[in-house]
Amino acid sequence: MGRPAKAVNRLRTAQSRPAKLTPELVAELAYRLTARDRDLLALVWEHHVLTTGQLTAIFFPTPERARQRLNHLYDFQALHRFRPWTPIGSKPWHWVLGRTGAHVLAIEQGQTLAEFGYHVETALALAVSSRLGHQVGVNEFFAGLHAHARARGDGTALAEWWSEQRCAAQWGDLARPDAFGRWIEPRAEDGKALRTLDFFLEHDTGTEPLARVARKLAGYADLAEATGTTTPILFWLPSTQREANLRRLLGTPEVPVATAVHTPVCSPEGPAGPVWLPAGAAGPRRRLAELADLWLTARPAKIETS
Numbered sequence: 001m002g003r004p005a006k007a008v009n010r011l012r013t014a015q016s017r018p019a020k021l022t023p024e025l026v027a028e029l030a031y032r033l034t035a036r037d038r039d040l041l042a043l044v045w046e047h048h049v050l051t052t053g054q055l056t057a058i059f060f061p062t063p064e065r066a067r068q069r070l071n072h073l074y075d076f077q078a079l080h081r082f083r084p085w086t087p088i089g090s091k092p093w094h095w096v097l098g099r100t101g102a103h104v105l106a107i108e109q110g111q112t113l114a115e116f117g118y119h120v121e122t123a124l125a126l127a128v129s130s131r132l133g134h135q136v137g138v139n140e141f142f143a144g145l146h147a148h149a150r151a152r153g154d155g156t157a158l159a160e161w162w163s164e165q166r167c168a169a170q171w172g173d174l175a176r177p178d179a180f181g182r183w184i185e186p187r188a189e190d191g192k193a194l195r196t197l198d199f200f201l202e203h204d205t206g207t208e209p210l211a212r213v214a215r216k217l218a219g220y221a222d223l224a225e226a227t228g229t230t231t232p233i234l235f236w237l238p239s240t241q242r243e244a245n246l247r248r249l250l251g252t253p254e255v256p257v258a259t260a261v262h263t264p265v266c267s268p269e270g271p272a273g274p275v276w277l278p279a280g281a282a283g284p285r286r287r288l289a290e291l292a293d294l295w296l297t298a299r300p301a302k303i304e305t306s
Helices: 023-032 035-047 052-059 063-075 099-108 120-128 132-152 164-171 210-227 240-250 290-295
Strands: 079-082 094-097 157-162 179-187 190-203 233-237 257-261
Touching (some): 023 099, 035 052, 035 063, 035 132, 052 063, 079 120, 094 099, 094 120, 120 132, 132 157, 132 179, 132 190, 190 210, 210 233, 233 240
Parallel strands (some): 233 257
Antiparallel strands (some): 157 179
C-alpha cells in the first residue's frame, strides 16, 4: 500500500497519546513525518522550546493548521508541551522535543539516543527553569524575522539562526552571544540586489546590571581581532529607559553595535523594521537590512552552515 496522498493527514491515526514508547511507535512516526515536520522537530531540538505562536510564524499558514499539526505530533510523542504558570490569564503552549521525535532525529543522524544527547527530563525541566523567559524571548526575535520574511515573499530570508550552544561551540572562548543570525533582504531600489547582514544577538531581559552587559563588548572585540572579521552586535532591550542607559555606557564602541527595544509597538515589522539605533549615532533608526550598508560587514570566517 502506498503512502497517503495528502501529507497533512499522515498523523490522523493517532487518536490518543500512547502510554508506552515502543519501536513500532517510532517506526510509525518516521513513516508519517513530512519534511516540514522534520524541520520543525530539528528546530525545536536546537532551540529548546518554542511556543505555538512562534512555530506558526515559522512553519504554518494559519494558527488552526498549526494547532492541528502540533497536536498530532503531540499524540505521537514527537513533541511534549507545557504551559508555564502565570498569576493572570494563561500562557500559550510551549513545545519541546518528545521521545519519539528524538528517536527519529537520532536515527536519521546515525546515532543512539545517548549519543544524540536527548533526555526527556532535561527537556521538560525548562517548564520550571529560570532561563525559560530568556530563551523564549530569543526565539521570539527570530520567529518575528521568519514571519516578516514569509510575509514579504520576495527573497527576504533568515538564512542562518544559531543557538547559544552552537555559538559557544564556535566562539565560546572569546564571546558567548545568545544567538547568531544571517538576514538577507532585497534592496528596495533593485529587487535583484541583496543586502546580507550577519549579527550576534544579545537579548536583554533587564536582570543583569548594565555595566556587566556593556563589558560583554570586550569579548566581541577580542573575537573580531582573533578572526579578522567584525560581526555587529545587536542589543534587544526591554524598555526605552534601559536602552538609553546602556547607550550612555557604550558610547562609541570598538565593534559595531545597534540597540532596539522589544515592545509589541516598536514596529509592525518587528526586529526587521526601522527600530535599530547604531551606537554613537543620534539617529535615525534603521531597518535591520540597512545596517549591512552602514557597516559594510563581511561574513564570519569559517562558519559551518550544515
